[in-house]
Amino acid sequence: MEENNSWKTKLKSFVVQCGRVWQVLRKPTGDEFKAIAKISAIGILIIGAVGFLIADIMKLVGKVL
Numbered sequence: 795m796e797e798n799n800s801w802k803t804k805l806k807s808f809v810v811q812c813g814r815v816w817q818v819l820r821k822p823t824g825d826e827f828k829a830i831a832k833i834s835a836i837g838i839l840i841i842g843a844v845g846f847l848i849a850d851i852m853k854l855v856g857k858v859l
Contacts, residue, residue: 822830
């Protein structure tokens, strides 16, 4: 019986928390959206460059050994 009540309480708490988040949500302005897009693109490029460098280093190490 306690287990049944526990998951119901957790679910109700989760729904209440979701409601609070939903109340403070708002659509980003154009400038905010552009800034988020730029930062995301820069992050993707950096991660890609690091992956590319690691792959090149691994190829070089493979040829040497």
